[in-house]
Amino acid sequence: MNTKALRQKVLDLAIHGKLVPQNPNDESATVLLEKIRAEKAEKIKKGELKADKKDSFIFVGSDKRHYEQFADGTVKDIEDEIPFEVPDGWAWCRLGELFYHTTGKALKKSNNKGSLRKYITTSNLYWNKFDFTEVREMYFTDDELDKCTIKKGDLVLCNGGDVGRAAIWNYNEDICYQNHVSRLRPKIEGINNSLYLYLLMFYKEQGMLNGKGVGITSLSANDLLSAIFPLPPLNEQNSIVTSIENIFEQIEHLDQEKSDLQTIIKQTKSKILDLAIHGKLVPQDPNDEPAEELLKRIATSDNRPYKKIDEDEALFDIPESWSWCTLGEIYTHTTGKALKKTNNKGTLRKYITTSNLYWNSFDFTEVREMYFTDDELEKCTIKKGDLILCNGGDVGRAAIWNYDYDICYQNHVSRLRPKNKNINNSFFLYVIMIYKQQGILNGKGVGIISLSASDLLSAVVPLPPYSEQNRIVEKIECLYGNLTIINNQL
Incomplete structure (x- = not known):
């Protein structure tokens, strides 16, 4: 189950007014916007605020189209800017309204005036949570504190870094903040910050709220505050938030159950392999040729005497028909070509290195x-x-090359051939x-780890009879296939 897509669907329903039913008795959102404008006009009259020539409000005309009226009285048709339809009783507005x-x-x-205070920046701010692993300090004067302090309930947003990422500060203590973070406070009671946190989440995921810039992106105050958002009636805002939080809580349980099941699947796969190398995954067949006979034949073809592995080198008990051997006894080993600037002879050929090689798969x-050279x-x-x-x-990571074409390889990769x-x-x-x-097969080194040919080829491994090797592989792949089906359905 794709729980990320499920969350997005919940937010999609919420933002379109389809998550909770509308109540015709709720006060229209346009009334709330009128209250905000009236309160602002009163503050301007008292000299508490300055009039802004950029002030505007959105309304629906008699032709059912959306218009925006500006402070100078001009009116603009903005029907093309309205992202989608919303229910009756809702309104559209700029975030800055x-x-x-x-x-x-x-x-x-x-900055060395004032007192040292802790502050947060984008590295502390994540979706609906904060990371306090590293909280720095800088100087703030008393005059700066009102503008640069976050209080409980504030909606806080990244205008740098991962622009748009937001959270609500739900702590009792105040904290300062750096200039790559924006603080949003409702202009009037009747704005549910949690709803706008979820709307920001949805806008961000849908690409409706983006920063500008090449390399380092940022979200300007103008772009943020001019973004058009829907406004439901207050009671419906609260109902939507409650519904989202209840559903998200259930999705969180699903995520945890999914994570637990994925952990169990991973542990089960490890257990299957553990049983396999101990000879406990499939029954032994007394008619199989003992593995020791195969080792003797390989020794003869190598023109060397066969020498049995000492008992004290054995890692664990194995069935009687199995034998212990080193990888070097049963495989030939080569490493690829070192990458040097002076390598300019021969023909250009594609090659793979560790960045292409993953567990039983390749990334091209x-x-x-x-x-x-030839x-x-x-x-x-x-x-x-x-x-x-x-x-x-990642030393030891391995795969089988199952492609019909050949390819070259670099010296950080080893080739094993039976x-x-x-x-x-x-x-x-x-x-x-x-x-x-x-942890039986590890590399050596400080910082950069490597696995030498000597350590690899001297690794002691169990060798079952050939027929049993095949039965074990068939059983592993059958069980792994079933576990993969289960994992894909989570």
């Missing part, structure tokens, strides 16, 4: 090229069926997976 807006104090080295978003191609080419492994980066046709690469891919999860 509903909220007082201020931005915080700029951070400058010359960015496949680079470098020069390879003499290098045999050592530095991956063919269908090869087991590929990271010896740098010495005998009775080695099932998929089985040893799963062995490497569980070894990595259990």
